[in-house]
Each structure stands twice: as structure tokens, then as C-alpha cells.
Amino acid sequence: MVEAGVDAYQGIDVMAGMDLEEIKAKYGDRICLVGNVDPRVIEFGSKEDVKREVDRCLSQAGPGGGYILSASANISANTNFENFIQMLVYAKKKGRYPLPGDLGRK
Known part of the structure; x- marks a missing residue:
């Protein structure tokens, strides 16, 4: 996708086992990454669980820019x-x- 000129990728699905930190390391300097907040945490977790999940995503993909936080799948x-x-x-x-x-970014 990067070679095809795509500017952003939203398909980083935590429920499918996709690793946000790994994807950021490989492609984060060439494409904007979107998502990866586990929708199960939003649906069933506590407010503290939600905060931890947001912190996880921001720490894994935020440094250097090029990250938009959102759920990794549809919100029901x-x-x-x-x-x-x-x-x-x-x-x-x-x-x-x-x-x-x-x-x-380096």
C-alpha cells in the first residue's frame, strides 16, 4: 500500500492480532496510521481500562507523528x-x- 501512494491506513485491527508498534516501526515514517483501540475495551472495560488502551496506542504509534487514534473496528x-x-x-x-x-521523526 505504501508503494501505491496510500497516505493513511486504518485497517490495524487489534482483534486480528495486528501489532501497532511493529507496523509503526516498519511503515510509520511513510504512512499515517489510524486506529488500534480495542473496541472490546470500549464496550466492556472500565474507564481506567479505556485510559490504559489509549495510552498503549499513543505510546506505540504517536511518537514522531503520523498517528490518528480511533477504534480498530466498528463501534456497535x-x-x-x-x-x-x-x-x-x-x-x-x-x-x-x-x-x-x-x-x-528521524
Whole structure:
């Protein structure tokens, strides 16, 4: 996809075992990565679980830029609304560039 000129990739599915950190290391300097928050955490987890999941994604793909946090799969009508809002609010608070320790792309 990178060679085809795609600017962003949204198919990083945690439920399929895709490793965000590995994908960032291989392609993150050439393509924007989108997603990887586990929708099961949003649907069934606690607010603290949601925060940990957002922190995981931001720490794995945020440094150097080129990352947009979102769920790795569709959000169903049954999704825990409070947890979904928690993800958005917490991501807005924690996901501002430059991230702590982020010295930019090499």
C-alpha cells in the first residue's frame, strides 16, 4: 500500500492480532496510521481500562507523528457510550503533539 501512494491506513485491527508498534516501526515514517483501540475495551472495560488502551496506542504509534487514534473496528450500537466518550476526552487530553519524549521523526 505504501508503494501505491496510500497516505493513511486504518485497517490495524487489534482483534486480528495486528501489532501497532511493529507496523509503526516498519511503515510509520511513510504512512499515517489510524486506529488500534480495542473496541472490546470500549464496550466492556472500565474507564481506567479505556485510559490504559489509549495510552498503549499513543505510546506505540504517536511518537514522531503520523498517528490518528480511533477504534480498530466498528463501534456497535450497543457500545458503552460513556467509555466511548472517555476515549475521546482522554485522547484529546493525552494525544497532543509533541508527545512527552517525542523528538520527532528521524
